[in-house]
Each structure stands twice: as structure tokens, then as C-alpha cells.
Amino acid sequence: MSSTAATTHLWLREETKPMEHRAALSPEVCKKLLADGNFEITVEESKERIFADSEYAEAGCRIVPGDSWRTAPQDAIITGLKELPENDTTPLPHTHIMFAHCYKRQGGWKDVLSRFVEGKGLLYDLEFLQDDSGRRVAAFGFYAGFTGSAVGIDAWCHQQLHAGEKYPVIKPYPNEDVLIAETKEKLAKVGKMPKIMVMGALGRCGSGAVSYARKAGIPEENIVKWDMAETAKGGPFQEIMDVDIFVNCIYLSSQIPPFVTQAQIDSERQLSVIVDVSCDTTNPFNPIPIYNVNTTFDDALIDIKSSNPKPLQLCSIDHLPTMLPREASNQFASDLLPTLLQLPNRETAPVWTRAEKLFHEKVESMATTD
Ligand SMILES: NC(=O)c1ccc[n+]([C@@H]2O[C@H](COP(=O)([O-])OP(=O)(O)OC[C@H]3O[C@@H](n4cnc5c(N)ncnc54)[C@H](O)[C@@H]3O)[C@@H](O)[C@H]2O)c1
Structure with missing residues (x-):
């Protein structure tokens, strides 16, 4: 167990993209994170997710209604896989871990990033969590x-x-x-x-x-x-x-x-x-x-x-x-686990500091890129 004062609060949000049954955190990985002693995990209910809500509850997670992350405590790290609904343009005050698909100038990329800027939130994009050799720490x-x-x-x-x-x-x-x-x-x-x-x-x-x-x-x-x-x-x-x-x-x-x-x-x-x-x-x-x-x-x-x-x-x-949502989620979450375990000390963990630096670079690039 690493020595950190406060617990890190992960909030697994309900995926809203149609046909998406995968999850960024599996019950197995939640159990391991909770056993580390530095985490608290909240899981939103979901009918689509391949893992039953009860599997997360049994792992020790707190279960809350779906789509409730907007009112989560300020320090909760909102964790998901896919994009947030496009028709929502509200500012994002939290830190999010997700595939936001907005770093390669995809359609609407500035709209997505602007929501983080307006809410003073932070994005750790899963596609850009990389180890020291530049290899992604988790991929599907x-x-x-x-x-x-x-x-x-x-x-x-x-x-x-x-x-x-x-x-x-x-x-x-x-x-x-x-x-x-x-x-x-x-x-x-x-x-x-x-x-x-x-x-x-x-x-x-x-x-x-x-x-x-x-x-x-x-x-x-x-x-x-x-x-x-x-x-x-x-x-x-x-x-x-x-x-x-x-x-x-x-x-x-x-x-x-x-x-x-x-x-x-x-x-x-x-x-x-x-x-x-x-x-x-x-x-x-x-x-x-x-x-x-x-x-x-x-x-x-x-x-x-x-x-x-x-x-x-x-x-x-x-x-x-x-x-194959079950196997794909289990593998992805297991690959992500060692990096998640560094979250309580993320100010000094290169994988997280690099991801944060990249977020700020992308935000700055909005001013100079069409
Ligand atoms: N369709 C999907 O649902 C889906 C999901 C995940 C990833 N992908 C895509 O799959 C692709 C591969 O991803 P990955 O994670 O396996 O990458 P990877 O880097 O792990 O593997 C790519 C392999 O391709 C080989 N390669 C590259 N150029 C080659 C060439 N000219 N001739 C022969 N071999 C060559 C590399 O040596 C390497 O072994 C990416 O484009 C990724 O976006 C698609």
C-alpha cells in the first residue's frame, strides 16, 4: 500500500453510446483497487453493461443511479470508455478518464475540449496513456x-x-x-x-x-x-x-x-x-x-x-x-490496473503527468488550429 493522505475516488459512469456493453473498470479490477486501500469506487447502474451492477456491489463498490456523474463530488474521477453524448454542451468540472477522440482534430474536437476548459476540468485520454517507451498501457x-x-x-x-x-x-x-x-x-x-x-x-x-x-x-x-x-x-x-x-x-x-x-x-x-x-x-x-x-x-x-x-x-x-464485451473489458481493465494504482500519486507518475501535459497542449492548440 502506498502512503497517500486522501483516497482516490473513481466514478464509473454508465456508457451512453448505443450497443456499447464494455466497461473501463471490471468488477475484478475494482476489487483489486479497493484492496489497495487508497481507493473509493462508485459505479453507476447500467442495463447495457456486460457486468451486472451486483458484481460491482459484491466487489465493494457503491452503486448509484445511471447518468448521475454530473453531480458527483468535485474530487471524483469520472471514468468511462466512450464519448459523452454530443448534444450535451455543459461545462465539465471533473477530471475524466475516457477515449474522448478529440486529440487528432476529429470532427467537433474543439467543442469537446472547450467543455473541459469552461468547467476547469481535466481529461486523461485513454488512447494517450503511454509507458516510457511510448506504448499504450491499455488497448482493445x-x-x-x-x-x-x-x-x-x-x-x-x-x-x-x-x-x-x-x-x-x-x-x-x-x-x-x-x-x-x-x-x-x-x-x-x-x-x-x-x-x-x-x-x-x-x-x-x-x-x-x-x-x-x-x-x-x-x-x-x-x-x-x-x-x-x-x-x-x-x-x-x-x-x-x-x-x-x-x-x-x-x-x-x-x-x-x-x-x-x-x-x-x-x-x-x-x-x-x-x-x-x-x-x-x-x-x-x-x-x-x-x-x-x-x-x-x-x-x-x-x-x-x-x-x-x-x-x-x-x-x-x-x-x-x-x-465480446466481457473478455475485452476484463483484459483492458487488467492492463490498465497498474497505471490506475499510480493515480493516488499521479503528480509524480510519468504516465499521468505526460497525459496531463498533453491535455494542456491540445487545449492551447485550439487557438492556432482550425
Ligand atoms: N477495428 C477495430 O475494432 C479496432 C480495434 C482496436 C484497434 N484497431 C486498429 O488496429 C490497428 C492495429 O492496432 P494494434 O494495437 O494491433 O497495433 P500494434 O502496434 O500492436 O501492431 C501492429 C503490427 O503491424 C505490424 N505492421 C506495421 N506495418 C506493417 C506492414 N507494412 N507490413 C506488415 N506488418 C506491419 C507491426 O510490426 C505490428 O506487429 C490500428 O490501426 C488500430 O487502430 C482496430
Whole structure:
């Protein structure tokens, strides 16, 4: 237990974004924080959250009505995942921990930051909590790749079993065992195993994608794992055309030659499913420049136009981990725990001081940026 005078009060707010079942704090992590002795945790009731309110109560948290954080004590750190409702423009007097999506000049970024300025609040953006080497301390990547791979395999099974029929709506799963069992059953019905390529296989998303393929029972020789070494020669790559399912999980940081071209899609190929986990959909250097929309859980696949009659469908859902909210939240919260434990001493903890400095820099940049 570290020596601090006052307890740190975390206030887990109810998520208001539709279809969001994940949580920034899991009951398990709340229990560990409370055992540290320096924390007090309040949890807002939520019907959508994958964890029942009672799980938090059992962990020792205080339960309060949903959406009550605006009247929380001034020292409470309001903790959540997704953006606050856009139609609310009231000043924000608290410190917030969340993905605010306002540091990369996203649409409405100044409106979001201005609310903190007006309320004299502070934002610790989860996307920018980084360790000394600049790596994010917590991210949802693993389960994005894991579920992306699941969608890819399932879409391929659907093509084999229900050719020409619309792909069904995807609903969140209570846990990964249910999802894996479903995939295995469908693969058994198809009676053969697909060949799957994971690009960026050494990263967070990529290792999740490989893990799902293995758990679904796809033999190792059917899982092609590529990362920087394999793409150093420069695309496009025929090897992608020679698999059934291509799962792209790279972190795009500079202009690279495309992995895939329309000419390849129009030619003879094995490939019939692409899952673009990376979702650099509107990036001018998107290495899969054959589509330009994000798909959704309601309508997960688009048909890629091709002069080759063999279908090619693509999934570009940008919030894939929502499909497995329990595992994704548990992993995210566990990864965040060591950093949360530094909160009582945040004035001297580099991960928090860097995040605070970044907030002030972004606020200052509003004056000089459109
Ligand atoms: N769709 C979703 O729901 C979702 C969720 C989370 C993250 N993402 C996105 O997924 C992407 C990857 O995130 P991450 O956390 O796994 O990143 P990461 O840094 O952990 O891994 C990226 C991997 O890509 C590899 N890579 C980079 N350029 C490459 C290239 N040209 N050829 C081959 N390999 C290359 C890297 O070596 C690394 O192994 C990001 O763009 C992120 O925004 C999407």
C-alpha cells in the first residue's frame, strides 16, 4: 500500500453510446483497487453493461443511479470508455478518464475540449496513456483481432453453406466459448478448413486474430502469419490472393505500397473474405484501396465489385471488441490496473503527468488550429 493522505475516488459512469456493453473498470479490477486501500469506487447502474451492477456491489463498490456523474463530488474521477453524448454542451468540472477522440482534430474536437476548459476540468485520454517507451498501457487490440478473425471465418462458412444469402446481423456474445463453439460447428458443417492470412501478426490485433484461428481449430499450416519482414519486399502480394480469408491488422504509420489491388481482385484468386481490422478506411494510404466505407454489426459485409464472378466480401467494423464485451473489458481493465494504482500519486507518475501535459497542449492548440 502506498502512503497517500486522501483516497482516490473513481466514478464509473454508465456508457451512453448505443450497443456499447464494455466497461473501463471490471468488477475484478475494482476489487483489486479497493484492496489497495487508497481507493473509493462508485459505479453507476447500467442495463447495457456486460457486468451486472451486483458484481460491482459484491466487489465493494457503491452503486448509484445511471447518468448521475454530473453531480458527483468535485474530487471524483469520472471514468468511462466512450464519448459523452454530443448534444450535451455543459461545462465539465471533473477530471475524466475516457477515449474522448478529440486529440487528432476529429470532427467537433474543439467543442469537446472547450467543455473541459469552461468547467476547469481535466481529461486523461485513454488512447494517450503511454509507458516510457511510448506504448499504450491499455488497448482493445487483442480482442479486435480475435473477433475480426471470428467474423472472417464465419463469413467464409456462410459463403460455403448459404451462397448468395445475406450475412446475418452480428450480436454480442456472452463469452468467447459460445463464439468458438459456434465457429467450430459451422466449420464442421463445411467439412474443410479455410486458409487464413493474418497481416501484422506480431501486434496486439494480429496476435488476437491468430489466437482465434487456433482456438477455432484451424491447423497451424493453414494460418499464414505475416509482419514487417514478409512485407519488406513491397506489395501487392499474390500470397494474399492464395488464401481464403485475409485479416489485416497492421498499424499504418507511413505510406506503403498497397497490399491488394483491384487488378488482383479481378483475376483468378482463392480469396473470398477480407476483414480489415486496421480500418484505415479513409486514410489516403489505406493498403486495401478497394473500398471506402466502414461496415457495422447490423450489416457486417460489403460486396467488393469484381469482374471475377467469385464473391469477395469485406468487413470493416471499427469497434469489433464490442462483440465480446466481457473478455475485452476484463483484459483492458487488467492492463490498465497498474497505471490506475499510480493515480493516488499521479503528480509524480510519468504516465499521468505526460497525459496531463498533453491535455494542456491540445487545449492551447485550439487557438492556432482550425
Ligand atoms: N477495428 C477495430 O475494432 C479496432 C480495434 C482496436 C484497434 N484497431 C486498429 O488496429 C490497428 C492495429 O492496432 P494494434 O494495437 O494491433 O497495433 P500494434 O502496434 O500492436 O501492431 C501492429 C503490427 O503491424 C505490424 N505492421 C506495421 N506495418 C506493417 C506492414 N507494412 N507490413 C506488415 N506488418 C506491419 C507491426 O510490426 C505490428 O506487429 C490500428 O490501426 C488500430 O487502430 C482496430
